[in-house]
Amino acid sequence: MGSNTVTDQVWPRTADWAGGELRLGGLGVRELAAEFATPVYVLDEDDFRARCAAWMGAFPDGDVHYGGKAFLAPAVVGWLRELGLSLDVCSGGELAVARRGGMPAERVVFHGNNKSVAEIRDAVRWGIGCIVLDSFQELERVADIARAFGVRQAVMIRVKPGVDADTHASWATGGENTKFGLSMASGEAAEAVRRVLAEPALDLVGLHSHIGSQIFDLDSFATAAHRMVGFLREVEKENGVTIGKLDLGGGLGVPYLPGEKTAPTPAELAEVLGAVVPPDMRIALEPGRSVVGPTTVAVYEVGTVKGRFISVDGGMSDNPRPATYGAAYTAVVASRASDAAPETFTIVGKHCETGDILVDGVDLPGDVRPGDLLAIPCSGAYQRSAASNYNLLPRPPVVAVRDGAARTIVRRETEEDLLRLYV
Numbered sequence: 001m002g003s004n005t006v007t008d009q010v011w012p013r014t015a016d017w018a019g020g021e022l023r024l025g026g027l028g029v030r031e032l033a034a035e036f037a038t039p040v041y042v043l044d045e046d047d048f049r050a051r052c053a054a055w056m057g058a059f060p061d062g063d064v065h066y067g068g069k070a071f072l073a074p075a076v077v078g079w080l081r082e083l084g085l086s087l088d089v090c091s092g093g094e095l096a097v098a099r100r101g102g103m104p105a106e107r108v109v110f111h112g113n114n115k116s117v118a119e120i121r122d123a124v125r126w127g128i129g130c131i132v133l134d135s136f137q138e139l140e141r142v143a144d145i146a147r148a149f150g151v152r153q154a155v156m157i158r159v160k161p162g163v164d165a166d167t168h169a170s171w172a173t174g175g176e177n178t179k180f181g182l183s184m185a186s187g188e189a190a191e192a193v194r195r196v197l198a199e200p201a202l203d204l205v206g207l208h209s210h211i212g213s214q215i216f217d218l219d220s221f222a223t224a225a226h227r228m229v230g231f232l233r234e235v236e237k238e239n240g241v242t243i244g245k246l247d248l249g250g251g252l253g254v255p256y257l258p259g260e261k262t263a264p265t266p267a268e269l270a271e272v273l274g275a276v277v278p279p280d281m282r283i284a285l286e287p288g289r290s291v292v293g294p295t296t297v298a299v300y301e302v303g304t305v306k307g308r309f310i311s312v313d314g315g316m317s318d319n320p321r322p323a324t325y326g327a328a329y330t331a332v333v334a335s336r337a338s339d340a341a342p343e344t345f346t347i348v349g350k351h352c353e354t355g356d357i358l359v360d361g362v363d364l365p366g367d368v369r370p371g372d373l374l375a376i377p378c379s380g381a382y383q384r385s386a387a388s389n390y391n392l393l394p395r396p397p398v399v400a401v402r403d404g405a406a407r408t409i410v411r412r413e414t415e416e417d418l419l420r421l422y423v
């Protein structure tokens, strides 16, 4: 463990080491921690932009909608806008951030299995590009609201393609046994197509499916695409219409651990889909994790070392993934070099639960001590966006680094923020 190396795929593009210190975007973590305090999420903006560009390059004739649920901030919306991506939102809150970030309404798609009437009204009033219908009740609601505003609302229908992708059960959404979408197999989805086509206030622009998240197997995407293409052609024929767009959702996985299998690239996904989807069908994709996950490094300060337990200044409130899903991470001592022999440690947070573990077993220099900075890579997706105030910890900031400059894009919560809701 003499000198750290950043040769592995889990680190963002601009990560490097100087004298045992991790540098991101040209800035050392010690300097970042001194300026922004810890815990802090450091986002490599060049890496984010490069990942967006890779998606755009892989689907030059399609649409890339960033899955905002993975991580969203007005600054991120600005980058997406500039780079030509569209944006998926799944709540009124995400919609508000899209708006704050200046995303044109027509480039925003609204998802969710239970959008409220208020959310739908707000979206339609704003002129949202598309609403993805998830149930018959919602179909009626959106039609009523569009009629009331005197507009014809563009919609897609979310279809269950009947594909059980190989991933954590909580993240698999393409099978019959999921709350999302309408079943292709039972005829529900075909009935939804008929009802939308019969409704003058709705404009059916495409069909949508999303088989789940953190998926490495491109065959699952191919199978879903194959079923969706077949279904789309079938309903086109039955109804004598053309449905231009096939939105195949997000879900491409990323490696969290050194040496883990590499993730398929957007280009590889495009190649697989290109063999299944006819060229006259416009493809849309909704990558979230594969855009933002690897861009961000979580930096914590060690507070205590007790036997094999290293306690840091965050925990399950800023990263609920290990406690919720048993998600595995790696970590390094990022603030100094050490020649001490490695020992296996468990990195824990400061919450009142034994399950408050961030990294369950990682080799670190045996002389790790209070004041050291630990860096956990691949911390960009479903962490800050899923953070809570459990035990009334303020949620950490997200700092974007680029070319030797750092700027806060989400600030740290303060005690005042925590107290503001109490009446």
Ligand SMILES: Cc1ncc(COP(=O)(O)O)c(C=O)c1O
Pocket: 067, 069, 070, 088, 111, 210, 212, 213, 214, 249, 250, 251, 252, 286, 287, 288, 289, 290, 381
């Ligand atoms: C409809 C939809 N689109 C896109 C995504 C983004 O998925 P991921 O972050 O796995 O790419 C999700 C989340 O799984 C989703 O539910």
Ligand SMILES: N[C@@H](CCCC[NH3+])C(=O)O
Pocket: 069, 171, 213, 214, 321, 381, 382, 386
């Ligand atoms: N929250 C999950 C992903 C959920 C996918 C959202 N549609 C995770 O941490 O990996």
